[in-house]
Amino acid sequence: MKLSPDPPRLASRLLRHVLVPLALTWVAGTAVSAGIAYWFTQRAFDRSLLDDAALLASNVQQHGDLLELGLTTREVNRVLFDQVETTYFSVRQKDGTHIAGVRELAMRPVEPPVTYRFADLELHGQQLRAVTLHRDEPVPFDVVVAETTLGRSVVLQRLAVFSLLPQLLLLGMLGWWLHRAIRSDLRPLAQLQEALGRRSANDLAAIHVEATTHDVATLAAALNALFARLERSVRAQREFAGNVAHELRTPLAGIRALADYGLQQTDPHSWREQLERIAASQARASRLVDQLLDLALALEAEAGLKLEAVQLDALVRDAVLRFLPRADASGVDLGAVGIDAPCTVQADATLVDGILTNLLDNALRYGSAGADDASAVTVAIEHRDGDVVLSVQDNGPGLPDDVQAQLVHRGRQGQLGQLLGQGAGLGLALVSQYATLMGAQMTLGSGPAGRGWLCEIRFRDPPAAA
Structure with a gap:
């Protein structure tokens, strides 16, 4: 069985995702900067060549029909002196007559209106950078000045070294700082992993x-x-x-x-x-x-319950019709109030049906016992202070307030339920739980004049009635 390699650490991946694009961007930026620096360096050296050619041209004089350079060899060496480069020059008339300088140094003549032109050439096995300067006075002639490119290469190399080294150092310092910062930020994840592992x-x-x-x-x-x-x-x-x-x-x-x-x-x-x-x-x-x-x-269902608009009047009507045969068999007058008009609440239909089922079952079990008059159970829907209140009421003996407060806990029964031996004390616990899940409020109390038992479910902020 071939084992798959371990995946890389998050800190290493983050560091790589940051440094690799940064390094590529740095390389591209350095190349562009080096190119620009080389171009300006070439311009500076070319301008120096052109200045030397202009200085030599200003010293060309005419004697009769001939031209001559009015500078001695010492003076020419002083003008063209360079500690690094070897410089050559040549002065020729327009017809090609050699006047001064290196006879082999020749370039294609400059055509007006251009007065000078730069070019690369080879002389005696050396690569040279040369400029040709054209003058029309006293008679047309060209001055060619050429020099070796060693100084240019040295300048470019130094420029590259002195620009690359600091940037490499800065990149290394940035990588070190990012490594420390990423490890510090990921330390809580390591603590979380350790806590979960233990x-x-x-x-x-x-x-x-x-x-x-x-x-x-x-x-x-x-x-x-x-x-x-x-x-x-x-x-x-x-x-x-x-x-x-x-x-x-x-x-x-x-x-x-x-x-x-x-x-x-x-x-x-x-x-x-x-x-x-x-x-x-x-x-x-x-x-x-x-x-x-x-x-x-x-x-x-507490975590994933989604409330929606339900027709409360329809649910009450269905529940009353479902319990009506049982109420008739027990001699209980089961009725509903407030279901003649549509009423919509934000709730869960299954939970509302469970509330009605448990409340009606409790009322029919215990509400008729001990009633002086004919037993009656009433389900009502009413609007109160902007809320919708669903209530179930009987006219039985009722229960004291302290006992009613205990009925919402599981396994707690009233004295009557214990005497009858019915139920397990879970009905009202279910009603309370269902109401809490739907954001409704459950209230226990007594009927009019303190008679009977009353349970109310208040639905908050119901939508407008249909």
């Missing part, structure tokens, strides 16, 4: 990193947010498992006891009675499992 699978606490940049701070915040979501999910799973183990223990033990008791009997009537009790206990256990699953799903 962490156990069960440790979902927030990570504390000394972030020096916004990116590292954002990454740490994202990881901590992920840990928080995982912690909530794990906690929900643990609570779900604990709730299942705790809440199902009693109904399962009751079913086992009823079955054992029925097996000990010989009367078929006793068998039927026990089977009916077992069926009722199984129904309660099944409902309990459904509530536990709903509660676990509600906790899981």
